[in-house]
Structure formats: structure tokens, C-alpha cells
Amino acid sequence: MRILLVEDDADQREPLHAALTRSGHVVDAVGDGITARWLLGEKDYDLLIFDWMLPGEDGLSLCQSCRREGQGVPILILTAKDTTADKVMGLDAGADDYLVKPVDMEELLARVRALRRRSPLWQGDKLQVSELVLQLDTMRVERGDASLKLSGRDFQLLEYLMRHPQQILTHDQIEQALWEWGTEPESNAVTARVKRLRLRLRDIGADTWIETVYGLGYRLDPPAT
Amino acid sequence: MANLAHRIYEHWHSLPIRVRGAVIIAIPVTCLFTALGAFAWLKSSLAEDEAWVQHTQTVRLETKQLLNALIDAETGVRGYGLTRQNEFLAPYHQAQAVIPESLTRLRRLVSDNPQQVAHLEDIQTLVNENLAILQQKITLQQELRLLQEPTNMPVPTASLYEWLEEGRELMDETREAIDRFAQIEEELLTQRQQHQHQYRQITWIVLCGSGVLGTAGALLAIHLFFQLEQELADRELALTATNHRLEVACDQLQRFTANASHELRAPVAAVMANAQVGLMELDDPDEGLRLLRQRLYKIVALSKQMSGLVGELLFLARYEGSLASDALQPVDLTDLLWQLYADWLPQANANALQLTAHLPDHKVTVSADAILLRQAIANLLSNACRYTPAQGMVELHLQQQNLQAVVKVSDSGIGIPPEALPHIFERFYRVDPQRSKASGGMGLGLAIVQHIIQVHGGQIKATSMVGQGTTFQIFLPLAGGSLG
Numbered sequence: 027m028r029i030l031l032v033e034d035d036a037d038q039r040e041p042l043h044a045a046l047t048r049s050g051h052v053v054d055a056v057g058d059g060i061t062a063r064w065l066l067g068e069k070d071y072d073l074l075i076f077d078w079m080l081p082g083e084d085g086l087s088l089c090q091s092c093r094r095e096g097q098g099v100p101i102l103i104l105t106a107k108d109t110t111a112d113k114v115m116g117l118d119a120g121a122d123d124y125l126v127k128p129v130d131m132e133e134l135l136a137r138v139r140a141l142r143r144r145s146p147l148w149q150g151d152k153l154q155v156s157e158l159v160l161q162l163d164t165m166r167v168e169r170g171d172a173s174l175k176l177s178g179r180d181f182q183l184l185e186y187l188m189r190h191p192q193q194i195l196t197h198d199q200i201e202q203a204l205w206e207w208g209t210e211p212e213s214n215a216v217t218a219r220v221k222r223l224r225l226r227l228r229d230i231g232a233d234t235w236i237e238t239v240y241g242l243g244y245r246l247d248p249p250a251t
Numbered sequence: 252m253a254n255l256a257h258r259i260y261e262h263w264h265s266l267p268i269r270v271r272g273a274v275i276i277a278i279p280v281t282c283l284f285t286a287l288g289a290f291a292w293l294k295s296s297l298a299e300d301e302a303w304v305q306h307t308q309t310v311r312l313e314t315k316q317l318l319n320a321l322i323d324a325e326t327g328v329r330g331y332g333l334t335r336q337n338e339f340l341a342p343y344h345q346a347q348a349v350i351p352e353s354l355t356r357l358r359r360l361v362s363d364n365p366q367q368v369a370h371l372e373d374i375q376t377l378v379n380e381n382l383a384i385l386q387q388k389i390t391l392q393q394e395l396r397l398l399q400e401p402t403n404m405p406v407p408t409a410s411l412y413e414w415l416e417e418g419r420e421l422m423d424e425t426r427e428a429i430d431r432f433a434q435i436e437e438e439l440l441t442q443r444q445q446h447q448h449q450y451r452q453i454t455w456i457v458l459c460g461s462g463v464l465g466t467a468g469a470l471l472a473i474h475l476f477f478q479l480e481q482e483l484a485d486r487e488l489a490l491t492a493t494n495h496r497l498e499v500a501c502d503q504l505q506r507f508t509a510n511a512s513h514e515l516r517a518p519v520a521a522v523m524a525n526a527q528v529g530l531m532e533l534d535d536p537d538e539g540l541r542l543l544r545q546r547l548y549k550i551v552a553l554s555k556q557m558s559g560l561v562g563e564l565l566f567l568a569r570y571e572g573s574l575a576s577d578a579l580q581p582v583d584l585t586d587l588l589w590q591l592y593a594d595w596l597p598q599a600n601a602n603a604l605q606l607t608a609h610l611p612d613h614k615v616t617v618s619a620d621a622i623l624l625r626q627a628i629a630n631l632l633s634n635a636c637r638y639t640p641a642q643g644m645v646e647l648h649l650q651q652q653n654l655q656a657v658v659k660v661s662d663s664g665i666g667i668p669p670e671a672l673p674h675i676f677e678r679f680y681r682v683d684p685q686r687s688k689a690s691g692g693m694g695l696g697l698a699i700v701q702h703i704i705q706v707h708g709g710q711i712k713a714t715s716m717v718g719q720g721t722t723f724q725i726f727l728p729l730a731g732g733s734l735g
Contacts, residue, residue, distance in 0.1 A: 037521035037553060041528040048531055079513055106516035128520035131527035
């Protein structure tokens with residue numbers, strides 16, 4: 027899932043970013059409302075997490091403008107403002123969920139999962155391509171009786187491949203989908219990540235499923251049974 | 252006199268509006284009722300007078316009638332005596348019927364006046380005597396006639412004259428008595444007419460007087476009403492002003508609560524997030540320990556920041572109110588500022604700033620807690636250094652002005668926007684949230700400075716131009732013998 031995280035306090039932004047990434051999400055983390063607004067126009071996100079008080083443009087106004095533009099993407103407001111009036115105002119501005127800081131990380135991740143289930147694009151808790159099953163909540167990949175827990179990075183790649191089975195995905199497409207805003211992947215970064223994933227999938231005998239299409243990119247190609 | 256008027260005025264203004272409104276309404280109403288009452292009383296008096304005049308006139312008329320009847324009777328009898336014709340006796344018989352009636356009426360009319368009643372008694376006696384004499388005369392004549400009937404000899408002149416003269420004195424006396432009676436009534440009539448006239452005049456004067464009084468009362472009421480209205484308008488104005496002040500205070504409190512909850516929660520949230528993510532990352536076999544170490548460093552830094560914040564809040568709470576007098580010592584500001592200058596020079600140089608001090612060459616003594624005062628000025632210097640870009644200037648001034656010591660800290664820094672200037676001394680207020688955060692400010696520095704200056708009985712003012720710099724001026728009362 028691609029998430030936009032807007033939080034002005036770097037001390038809070040960094041651990042949130044780390045936790046969400048570990049849960050297999052691609053997270054664009056920014057510190058002000060102006061950048062957030064620009065990114066919203068540039069990219070499609072599956073979830074938005076806004077702090078309320080932000081320099082440039084506050085989270086509430088970002089929330090309202092998203093809804094005005096008719097975007098149905100789930101929005102979670104994460105703020106220190108804790109009065110009932112504030113919560114009502116936040117939810118009325120179009121937020122789907124409202125969390126008061128300091129927030130328990132487990133709860134935040136659970137709420138992110140819950141919001142994903144409520145998304146209009148939700149297709150279930152798991153992805154299945156042939157006999158390969160990817161559990162989205164637990165980041166486990168299963169093939170028959172064998173199963174394997176993936177790291178956040180590996181999970182991101184496999185999820186992307188499994189959402190587009192049989193398609194040739196170019197380096198560019200993979201970079202666009204999996205690299206966070208503001209980070210430049212090194213020239214062989216995609217190759218390295220594919221190599222890592224293949225290594226992990228070897229444990230369940232699925233390493234050959236990812237096919238390299240020379241000169242073009244990669245393709246998830248389940249062997250004919 | 253003026254004092255009394257002033258006291259009445261004061262008292263009037265201290266009355267509640269309800270009472271004053273009632274008084275204002277009561278003034279013209281009282282005037283109206285007084286006028287009506289006086290008028291009614293005079294009117295009834297006049298009516299009474301009128302009745303009395305009428306009454307007296309009736310008495311006069313009746314008296315005249317009585318007299319006429321008596322004279323008619325006498326004349327009739329006299330005529331009869333001369334002519335012996337019975338028809339001359341008609342007025343006499345008529346008078347015999349009229350006189351007692353007239354007397355009865357008169358008695359009834361003057362029954363309220365004992366003097367006149369006595370007079371009337373006399374008159375009655377005289378009249379009766381007169382009537383008796385007349386009767387006697389007639390009887391005498393008739394007897395005489397019976398005697399002389401055959402001869403038909405005329406009555407001798409001498410005896411006739413005698414007969415005629417008889418009773419004349421009594422008649423005159425009666426007439427006089429009646430005249431006296433009438434005279435008294437006449438006097439009464441004059442008196443009563445005069446009385447009536449007097450009352451008419453009084454009525455007129457009272458009418459004019461109550462008209463004037465009523466007009467004056469109405470004018471006074473209008474004046475008081477306008478005054479009351481003005482006062483109500485003033486009161487409303489004062490209320491609006493109070494309301495505005497309350498709104499400002501309320502806004503400030505709301506800002507403080509919002510900012511404080513943000514500032515207090517932010518480090519806790521960051522510590523918690525780092526600790527929890529650190530625990531998650533511990534599962535990572537290769538990177539776990541390295542990441543955990545980083546997070547622990549972060550947590551230590553955040554805890555220090557929180558501790559600083561708690562310290563500052565406690566400081567503000569501890570020095571609420573004013574300082575105990577034994578905490579105040581004579582402090583030489585010149586010396587204190589030279590020390591601060593020396594302390595901050597290395598820091599300023601490290602930031603590529605030019606720090607200069609313009610201090611007098613004599614002592615400027617204020618009564619203060621030296622440690623607190625030093626902290627206040629150090630906070631200002633710290634702000635100046637923090638918000639002034641490299642190659643900028645920071646200046647420290649001290650001068651004496653009207654029994655006050657004025658410490659001035661000015662910089663050539665980024666300045667404060669005018670809309671933020673009134674709020675900079677509020678706790679947790681931030682001109683630009685991101686910038687101050689990056690600069691390490693907590694939003695309490697200036698609140699602490701102001702607090703310290705206020706507990707010393709001083710004042711602090713800030714002036715600023717965006718892009719040109721900011722000047723803070725501290726005014727402190729001089730201690731006695733400051734030049735010593």
C-alpha cells in the first residue's frame with residue numbers, strides 16, 4: 027500500500043515511517059502541508075496520514091480539499107488535539123479515523139489495516155496467483171504447506187508483482203511503485219531487490235517464478251502445472 | 252451648597268436604574284396630581300362661596316319683601332282711616348298672611364348666624380307690635396263708625412291726626428331694625444364677595460404655578476431621562492469593552508491549551524514511537540542492534556528536551572506572583588551586562604555575529620534577583636543569536652531614563668511579523684512552528700523573560716521589522732542611590 031505521511035516533527039516522523047515501511051507499505055513522509063499538497067496532485071495514494079498542526083497548510087484543510095476534489099482515499103488524522111470538539115471537527119472535515127498522540131504503534135498499524143479493508147479498492151486479505159498465496163496482514167507467503175514471513179521490502183516487491191501477474195514490469199515501473207518520494211534508487215537497486223526476494227522465495231521453492239525478461243524487466247510467471 | 256448638590260448628584264448616580272426610572276416618571280405625575288388636587292379644592296371653595304353669596308342675596312330680598320309688606324299694611328290702614336273704604340284694607344290683609352311666612356323663611360335662612368337670629372327676634376317683636384297697633388286702629392275705626400253711622404258725621408281732624416300719628420314711632424323703630432338687619436346682610440354679602448374674588452385670584456395663581464411647576468418637572472424628567480440613557484449607553488460600551496477583553500483572554504487561553512498539549516505531547520509521542528519501533532526492529536537479525544542503538548540515543552535526546560520543558564514550566568509556576576523581598580539584592584546592571592557580554596561573545600563569534608555592548612561607565616543599580624535577571628537577559632541574547640543570520644549584529648544597551656534602568660537587546664535578524672508581535676510573550680506561542688522547532692526553541696523562552704521582568708516590577712516591550720531585526724527593551728525601577 028502506498029501511504030502519504032505528513033508530520034512536521036522529525037522525531038515522530040522517522041519512527042512512524044520506519045514502522046509503516048516494516049509493515050510492507052511504501053511511505054512518502056513529508057514535513058509540511060505545501061509539499062503534501064503537491065504530492066497529492068502528483069501521485070495516487072492508498073492511505074493518507076495527516077498531523078493536524080502543520081506549517082504551510084494544516085492537516086484539516088488538506089483533508090477538506092481532498093474531499094472537495096472527490097477523492098475517496100482513506101484519511102487518518104494523527105494529532106495531539108484531544109478534545110471531543112477537535113475529534114468531531116476532524117472527522118467532519120472528511121477524515122475516516124482520528125488518533126490522539128502519543129499513539130501506540132500496534133494500534134496505529136491495526137487501524138491502517140482496518141482502513142485498507144474499508145478502501146473501495148480492497149480485494150481481500152490475501153493475494154493469490156496460482157498456488158502462491160500472499161497474506162497481506164501478516165506478510166506471510168504460502169505455497170502448499172510451506173510458508174514464509176517476508177520483510178517489509180521483500181513484501182512490497184512481491185505484492186507489486188502479484189498484483190500484476192504475467193505482465194512484464196520494467197525497472198522504471200518498479201522504481202515508481204516501490205521507491206519513496208525523494209529517494210533516488212541506485213542503478214542496480216531493482217536488480218538487487220529482485221535477487222534478494224528470489225533468495226527468500228527459494229525456501230518455498232518459488233524462486234523461479236520471477237522471470238527476468240532481458241532488456242525489459244521482470245515478470246511473475248507461475249510454472250504451468 | 253455646591254457640595255450638597257454634588258452629594259445629591261452622587262447619591263442619584265448610586266441609585267439603581269429601576270429607582271431612578273421610577274423617580275423620573277414620578278416627577279411629572281406628582282406635578283399633575285398636585286395641580287389637579289389644588290384646582291379641585293379651589294373649585295369646591297368657590298362653589299361654596301357662590302352658595303353663600305346667593306344665600307345672602309336671598310336674605311336681602313326676603314328682608315325687602317318683609318319691609319314692603321309692613322309698609323303696605325301701614326299705608327293700607329292709613330288709607331282706610333282717611334276714607335273708611337274697606338278696599339284699602341286689602342294690602343293689610345295680604346301683609347298679615349305674608350309677614351309670618353316671610354319671618355319664618357328669614358329665620359330659616361339666618362339660622363346659621365346667631366347675631367342675625369337675635370336681630371330677627373327683635374324685628375319679629377316689633378313687627379308683631381306694629382301689627383297689633385294696626386289691628387287696634389282698625390278695630391277703633393270700626394267701632395267709631397258704628398257709633399257715627401246714623402249721623403254720618405266726618406271724623407274730626409284733630410282726632411284723625413292723632414289716630415294717624417299713633418304707632419308711627421314704633422313703625423320707624425321697626426323699619427330701623429329691619430334696615431340694620433339688611434345692613435348686616437349687606438356687609439356679609441360684601442365680605443363674601445371679597446372672599447370669592449380672593450379665591451378666584453388664588454385659583455388663577457395656583458393654576459399658573461402648577462403649569463410652571465409641571466413644565467419644569469417635565470423638563471427635569473427629560474433631562475434625567477437623557478442622562479440615564481447616556482449612562483446606559485456608557486455602560487453598554489464598557490460591557491462591550493469587557494467582553495472584548497474576555498474574548499482576547501479566552502482566545503489566549505485556548506491557544507495556550509492547544510499549543511501546550513501539542514508541545515507536551517510531541518516529545519512523549521516521539522519517545523513512545525521510537526521505543527516501540529526499536530522493539531520491532533530488534534527482531535531484525537542483521538540491522539536490529541544498530542537501529543536500536545540509534546533509537547535509544549534519540550530517546551535520550553528527547554527525554555532531555557522534555558526535562559528542559561518540564562523545568563521551564565515548573566520555573567514559570569514557581570515564580571507566580573511576585574518575588575519575596577529578601578530574594579531582592581542590589582544588583583549592578585552595568586557589571587551584570589559586562590559579564591553577560593563576555594559569556595556570549597564566543598557564542599556570537601561562532602555564529603559569525605558581531606556582538607557589541609554600549610554600557611555606561613557608572614553603576615546602574617536595581618533591586619533584583621541577580622540569577623533570574625541574568626537568565627532573562629541571556630534568553631534574549633540567545634534568541635538574538637538564534638534568529639540572526641551570519642554577519643549580522645547583536646547589540647546590548649544600558650541607559651538610565653526617568654528613574655528606570657533600560658536594557659536593550661537588539662539584533663539585525665529575521666524579525667517578527669506584526670500579526671505575531673502581540674503574542675510572542677504567550678507560553679508556547681510560535682511565530683513559525685517549523686523554524687523554531689528547527690532552531691531548538693521550546694516556545695517558553697520569551698514567556699519566562701516576561702515573567703522574570705514582571706516579578707521584578709518591570710516591563711518588557713518588543714519592536715520589530717521583518718527582515719531588519721528585533722529590539723527588546725526591559726524597563727526596571729532603579730534602586731535607591733543608584734549612582735552610588
